[in-house]
Amino acid sequence: MEILDKNTSNFLISVKNLKKYFPIQRGFLRKLVGYVRAVDDVTLEIEERETLGLVGESGSGKSTLGRTMIRLYDPTDGQILFKDGDKIVNLTELEGEELRKFRRNMQIIFQDPFSSLNERMTVLENVGDPLLINGLVSSKHELVDQVVETLQQVGLRKEDIRRYPHSFSGGQRQRICIARALILKPKFIVCDEPVSALDVSIQAQILNLLKDLQEQFAITYLFISHDISVVRYMADRIAVMYAGRLVEVAPRDELLTHPLHPYTEALLSAVPRTVSGRRKGRSILTGDPPDPANLPTGCVFHVRCRYAKDICKEEQPSLRSISSEHYVSCHLAENLALKGMEIYV
């Protein structure tokens, strides 16, 4: 553990050169034939009380990054620093009991509320389990009190504690999942597509709830979503991932209106719009994302990039700062005039 230097930035969680490779094994002897580089050299910081939105196509490594950040996966390489009071804890060094104890600071909310609750346990058991695991309550009475309090914070009723998950609707189940994540009073929550499985009329309830809880309990979010409109509503800053790499990070409106990476431009152009209506030829991105087990040389995006030059095929760009808060990994960033979205109509 390091002592916090007063000059360091105001981060809650800081990730440095994080890598998560999954081995590919073939044959009877499970011979190692290569790696899927799901997260490859990612560096980012999230400030306290901030929401960092993480966008990208499926398979880009968004979920793996989120899960590795809270040590649900063991990182292959790199550092995860977590600010705990006036100390900085290096999560990558924590093991066993120490790690288990530290987990109460970081929680996750999953996409599918139908598969992430134990159907054989009541709401009381589902939500109260983290308290028992961490030995934070001494009596049944205390357990019930805390569970009821948390349920009320997420908009459920006291009577719900005896019910089983199957008797709740999708939105209510997601509230139970949020209560379970919230009950340990974590500082950091990874929201992995928390509204993607919900009906449109229910999404707003959950998004507003997450915002209110953040305000109330000073929570920091990593908000993973493929839906730009949802991320725009939730995030302060947005990070864009492509083939396991971070290609751009910037404050929300800056990223949406003035993207600097060609992939971000393509992603934004593909977003369906309600006001401007039918626009032909929006799909400026062709081809499929690369196979993460067999990435192209140079810039991972160059094969689909319409601005690619020779240097892009040879040299891998690194994430660099263009202005104080805008980071991009593209050789040509300064020389491109990319189109963003006109968001204030």
Add this chain to the structure above:
Amino acid sequence: MNLELTERVIEVSNLKTYFYLDIGIVKAVDGVDFSVDRGKTLGIIGESGCGKSVTVHTIMRLIQSPPGKIVDGSIKLYRLKNNELEIVEITKLDPKGKEMRDIRGKEIGMVFQEPMTAFSPMYTIGDQIIEAILTHENIDKKEARERAIEFLRRVGIPRPERTIDTYPFQLSGGMRQRAMIAMALSCYPRLLIADEPTTAVDVTVQAQILDLLQELQEDMKLAIIFITHNLAVVSEIADDIAVMYLGKIVEFGKKEEIFSHPLHPYTVALFRSIPKVEGKLERLVPIYGNVPSSYQIPEGCSFHPRCENAIRGICNVTSPDLIDVGNGHKVRCLIYQKVEV
């Protein structure tokens, strides 16, 4: 035959599909009317359980019976046979009979949400498209294969001569969906039903698929029924929009009308509850409560328990009709209807 009728492809009126289950009757589709003309797209939007999928499955006669049953209404399919216009009443056909099987795939093509489950994993893409062509067209296998390759090329699949011999699992999600579209269009149907075709794919692929559907629609003068829960997607592709809630169309109109002047409280609430990528960032206003269980559809207007404009003694008693308020804009709400109290 007048022009208006030859342009028409399908006309659905007062369609009712109920499911008779042990625990009760589910009125999945409860009096739905619409029509689609050549070259036009009807977008049906609604949340899960609103009956949008059951509506199109009824048109295809894919509803299992029992428990499902078409209780009332008609589905008129306008088709050309030997250059003569012929109107077929689909509800009267035997779902397993030859006539209905001729319509499926030949007159109406269908694209499903998840192409991985819609294709058989045991046969190549080519086998499945060729089978569809041979079922409906009087041509030999070689010609059918050529046509399949031609359609795969047309939907933008690279190297179709080789892709035709691949299995569905060898293709990416976007390519599978393109192959699905190629199969649905391989017999030149006049109507294409797309049931959430872009829900399972990424936004970048979604944009490609939407562009492709619009291109093909222009080329083939296709009529399209496009089902989705995504308002932005429907605004990009549809000419007319039908908003469904609990088995009924609650609002119908031109896309521009619906988006600029939504009238039904449900449509208005839906617009206020979804995050947008344009305009000022304002706090979302969620719709109160949940979609009621389909076994217990509320009395009167089925939206009244969630409606902030609901008037006690009226909305929970009288069931509103779909009223034309001008310009073909229809709304099912008592606010727009003169009611005697």
